[in-house]
Amino acid sequence: MLKILADECIHQDLIEALEKTGFDILTVDKANLKGVSDDFIFDFAVKNKRILLTFDREFGDFFRFNIRNSAGVVIVLISRMQKREIIRNTITFFKNIYKDDLERKLVIIGRTRVRIRSF
DSSP: OOEEEEOTTSOHHHHHHHHHHTOEEEETTTTTOTTOOHHHHHHHHHHTTOEEEESOGGGGOTTTSOGGGSSOEEEEOOTTOOHHHHHHHHHHHHHTOOHHHHTTEEEEEOSSOEEEEEO
16 A cells, blocks of 8 residues: 655645545644655655655755655646646556555656656
């Protein structure tokens, strides 16, 4: 089962949809990490072997964040998507990927495509 850490920018609708689909999702709020730095959130995800799910493009900075040590970072580009598209595209991606396929990967989910970069 995929273990996901949802950054504080992730919409509650998406969190609930992921939970209903059966994913093990922990929010930054439930982990008592609200308001902490991005570096701390990334380190928490790494230490707890959770895939970091975010809308924040800054987590794609592989010079700042050592994605090579992570369970994976998934960034959803929301600028041109409606909420239902965000939910559908994110759930479709997670349903069709294995945990091992995300380790040491940066994933960008867009409106019409998914890009995956290995580290």
